[in-house]
Amino acid sequence: MSFFIQNAMASENTSSEGNSYSLIFMLVIFLLFFYFVLFRPQQKKAQEHKNLMNSITKDDEVITTSGLVGRVNKVTKNGYVLLSLNNETEVCIKKNFIASVIPKGTLNSLL
Incomplete structure (x- = not known):
């Protein structure tokens, strides 16, 4: 067995x-x-x-993740961008919050 x-x-x-x-x-x-x-x-x-x-360089037109559309005025070395929304308003944002670069001239057609 x-x-x-x-x-x-x-x-x-x-x-x-x-x-x-x-x-x-x-x-x-x-x-x-x-x-x-x-x-x-x-x-x-x-x-x-x-x-x-x-x-991203100066004078690029970009759209942010929050929906802001503007022109880049200044790019700093520490990762921030000065974004011009119109002639009077500028916003300082972190580079990581830029969603895409839009074609030049698009901002003029929006305003």
Whole structure:
């Protein structure tokens, strides 16, 4: 009788090894899926925003994340921008709050 029990245990171990390989394979596929669907697009978007922040210069027309539209008057080295909303109003904002650069001349058509 003990002879049959040992054979049953041996066959159970070989099938569990096969299951562990398939489990590892499924986890790798799952992690790759998350990388390409979630992490990689987020990293690309962050890199594009960083490039936008580095390319901002004086007289660029920008829109902020809060919806302000204005012209850049001054860019400081510590990450702030002096934004002119109209002829009388200027606002100092952090560079990170600029959502996008709009084409030149758009501000004139809005006012």
